[in-house]
Amino acid sequence: MSTTQTCIRQHRSGTRGTERYGVGEARGRRRRPRSRSFDDFYLEHRDRIARAVALSLRDAELGGEAADEAFARAAQRWHQVSTYDNPEGWVYRVAINWARSWLRRVRRERDRRPLLVSPTASVDAVVDVDLERALATLSHDLRSVVVGRFLLDWSVDQTADALGVPPGTVKSRLSRALRQLERAMGEGAP
Amino acid sequence: MSDDSELQGQLRRGLADVASSVDVGQGSLQKVRLRAARRQSRQRMVTGGLGVVGVVAVFGISVSMLSGPGSDPRVVVAGSIPVSTSVPIVAAERDSEADDAGQGSSGAVVGERPSATTSAAAIAPAGQEPTMTTTAVDLPQWTADGPVLTGGTQFAVTDAGLMAIGGEERLLEDGDGWRSLPRTPGGVKPMEYAVDVTGTVRLIGIADAGGCAAAPVLVVHGGEGWLAEDLPLESVPGLRLELRAASTAMSPTLEAVSLVEELVPDLGCVLARAGRWGSEPEANDDGVAFIDDDGATAMVTWAELADVGVDRSLVDGAAPSVSRARWLVRRPGEAQWSEVPRTVDGGGYVTPDRLTYLGQSIVSYSGAGVRRLTLTGAEEWTEGAPLVIRPGAIVGLTPDGSWRVWTEWGAGPVSMPGPTLPDDSTVFDAVPTPRGVVVVFDGGTGVAVATPDAVTQMLDLGIDAEQWARLVSAGDRVRLVIGASGVQIMLGMVSD
Numbered sequence: 001m002s003t004t005q006t007c008i009r010q011h012r013s014g015t016r017g018t019e020r021y022g023v024g025e026a027r028g029r030r031r032r033p034r035s036r037s038f039d040d041f042y043l044e045h046r047d048r049i050a051r052a053v054a055l056s057l058r059d060a061e062l063g064g065e066a067a068d069e070a071f072a073r074a075a076q077r078w079h080q081v082s083t084y085d086n087p088e089g090w091v092y093r094v095a096i097n098w099a100r101s102w103l104r105r106v107r108r109e110r111d112r113r114p115l116l117v118s119p120t121a122s123v124d125a126v127v128d129v130d131l132e133r134a135l136a137t138l139s140h141d142l143r144s145v146v147v148g149r150f151l152l153d154w155s156v157d158q159t160a161d162a163l164g165v166p167p168g169t170v171k172s173r174l175s176r177a178l179r180q181l182e183r184a185m186g187e188g189a190p
Numbered sequence: 191m192s193d194d195s196e197l198q199g200q201l202r203r204g205l206a207d208v209a210s211s212v213d214v215g216q217g218s219l220q221k222v223r224l225r226a227a228r229r230q231s232r233q234r235m236v237t238g239g240l241g242v243v244g245v246v247a248v249f250g251i252s253v254s255m256l257s258g259p260g261s262d263p264r265v266v267v268a269g270s271i272p273v274s275t276s277v278p279i280v281a282a283e284r285d286s287e288a289d290d291a292g293q294g295s296s297g298a299v300v301g302e303r304p305s306a307t308t309s310a311a312a313i314a315p316a317g318q319e320p321t322m323t324t325t326a327v328d329l330p331q332w333t334a335d336g337p338v339l340t341g342g343t344q345f346a347v348t349d350a351g352l353m354a355i356g357g358e359e360r361l362l363e364d365g366d367g368w369r370s371l372p373r374t375p376g377g378v379k380p381m382e383y384a385v386d387v388t389g390t391v392r393l394i395g396i397a398d399a400g401g402c403a404a405a406p407v408l409v410v411h412g413g414e415g416w417l418a419e420d421l422p423l424e425s426v427p428g429l430r431l432e433l434r435a436a437s438t439a440m441s442p443t444l445e446a447v448s449l450v451e452e453l454v455p456d457l458g459c460v461l462a463r464a465g466r467w468g469s470e471p472e473a474n475d476d477g478v479a480f481i482d483d484d485g486a487t488a489m490v491t492w493a494e495l496a497d498v499g500v501d502r503s504l505v506d507g508a509a510p511s512v513s514r515a516r517w518l519v520r521r522p523g524e525a526q527w528s529e530v531p532r533t534v535d536g537g538g539y540v541t542p543d544r545l546t547y548l549g550q551s552i553v554s555y556s557g558a559g560v561r562r563l564t565l566t567g568a569e570e571w572t573e574g575a576p577l578v579i580r581p582g583a584i585v586g587l588t589p590d591g592s593w594r595v596w597t598e599w600g601a602g603p604v605s606m607p608g609p610t611l612p613d614d615s616t617v618f619d620a621v622p623t624p625r626g627v628v629v630v631f632d633g634g635t636g637v638a639v640a641t642p643d644a645v646t647q648m649l650d651l652g653i654d655a656e657q658w659a660r661l662v663s664a665g666d667r668v669r670l671v672i673g674a675s676g677v678q679i680m681l682g683m684v685s686d
Contacts, residue, residue: 039219042217042219042222043217043219046217046222047214048209050214050215050217051209051210051212051214052209053214054209054212054214055205055208055209055212060213060214061214061215063212063214064214064215067214067217068217068221071222072222072223072226075222075226076226131201131204131205131207131208132208135208146201146205147205150198150202150205151202151205151206151209153202178197178198178201181197182197
């Protein structure tokens with residue numbers, strides 16, 4: 001079996017969607033009963049998730065697009081997503097994954113078109129303030145943790161669920177992110 | 191620790207401020223619902239036959255083994271797909287919550303690049319179909335060992351690439367159909383095959399009935415590598431493709447490269463219809479309306495369409511083929527739809543999708559149109575001269591009559607001696623192809639080709655200008671078949 005095939009199988013045998021976001025029995029949690037409609041969920045969380053994704057990606061337009069795509073997927077399978085403890089986390093992660101895939105495609109595309117000049121600026125970049133500049137110094141992974149914890153106000157466990165990493169990883173990333181932000185903001189201070 | 195608390199507090203406040211200043215657009219529940227429905231529709235379509243292409247590649251099954259007449263008269267596309275050898279296929283498993291949220295796109299390349307293509311062409315009298323052979327890959331019949339290919343191909347394109355579909359969706363709608371598909375012997379589940387279109391698949395497609403019926407819509411094109419996955423084809427519901435060999439005499443393995451002259455512009459129509467850019471063309475008594483998601487309508491009147499050769503009789507009762515009319519585009523973040531002129535200073539055929547790309551890298555776009563070129567070497571092009579922007583290339587005619595082509599097939603703008611055009615000719619269109627630039631001038635009464643290797647020729651079509659003009663005015667679609675040996679033309683009705 002090839003390596004790639006092995007990877008696929010490992011992936012299949014790994015955590016499934018129902019085991020993430022706090023609904024798997026293995027994690028000692030129960031599905032929570034469906035208590036709200038998708039419409040309510042969307043209206044309540046869309047902008048918040050979109051902004052969080054935008055901050056994570058540092059691209060407002062892509063953030064909105066990715067959030068909408070993720071919400072569309074959530075709508076498709078709302079009967080299941082709604083049972084998750086943290087459906088916002090699911091949406092957030094789907095949005096991030098979708099956006100990163102899209103960005104990969106764009107990158108490949110540009111690689112294939114070397115004759116075309118590079119874009120001079122991202123579209124609709126978030127507002128340029130000290131904090132935003134500091135955030136920009138973080139890697140995507142670190143930024144996602146910061147956004148999850150401090151913008152979305154998720155717990156470490158919720159952030160871990162949403163990002164698909166162990167809680168310990170969230171903590172270590174958070175620690176590194178804080179140190180880095182501290183330095184970056186300190187450098188930017190008058 | 192106290193420092194951390196302070197920093198965390200600062201972060202919470204700061205992030206909230208920054209986030210509130212981010213314009214992520216207006217969320218629209220209706221739009222998301224629609225998007226979900228489209229996804230659903232697309233998945234149903236995709237589940238109709240996933241894996242056929244992949245299996246063709248995996249098993250090296252030649253499409254020449256298959257036979258059968260074309261079944262859909264709307265589909266009269268000259269096309270080819272060199273899947274007779276092996277096509278790089280990336281097998282990926284998706285369509286589950288876990289995959290959506292996880293690393294579902296991991297995959298394995300399980301094929302090889304196809305061999306070099308050869309050319310083929312067919313010329314048919316006006317009003318008649320070129321003699322073509324249907325490539326056949328029929329409804330997948332699934333066995334324990336995988337799909338059995340039988341005849342009558344339909345292909346679909348999804349975000350993952352090219353899909354062969356069968357139409358018997360029930361085959362895959364049995365419960366959690368995707369996951370119930372049998373595995374291929376290689377251990378890769380034929381759940382979803384993403385064709386790596388780079389240099390691999392050459393295909394011409396046609397849209398299903400709907401907003402852009404009877405309009406060729408797609409080139410998934412490899413080799414020289416232009417176009418392809420930059421196109422948001424995943425948003426095209428109901429897209430169906432049928433492959434045909436260009437002639438009965440050609441290699442049954444379909445080693446041909448073909449392009450349809452009408453192909454690329456119509457793509458935008460479908461893309462618009464797909465809603466990615468929020469516009470759905472709708473023919474009515476006044477013309478063709480583009481309606482965006484917010485309900486705003488922009489209209490291209492029948493008179494305007496007639497100006498660019500689209501007669502209502504070709505559109506009415508079917509779906510509009512408005513690509514030759516005008517593009518109404520909206521840059522992400524902009525509220526208003528704008529018109530991109532067909533050939534102006536810096537304007538041209540710009541598909542919505544391409545505009546995204548161009549908008550970031552080539553053309554500064556604002557307001558009513560494309561305003562400024564930042565294209566490398568653009569100084570060689572004189573403002574006001576014909577400039578045609580197409581997916582894959584930008585073609586400009588310089589004052590000295592030569593061409594500048596910015597595309598992927600060479601380094602820097604490719605300079606080509608211009609085809610011998612009459613002094614007073616008006617360039618009607620320029621179709622960049624991997625083999626050269628096909629120039630249609632004087633309203634379609636003339637055709638010339640300029641090739642990258644600087645061989646300029648007038649096409650000897652055996653068709654005089656008068657005949658050409660008559661054919662064009664009669665509404666026949668003209669298909670240019672670009673092969674290794676040059677360019678030939680097929681004439682025939684695209685739709686019945």
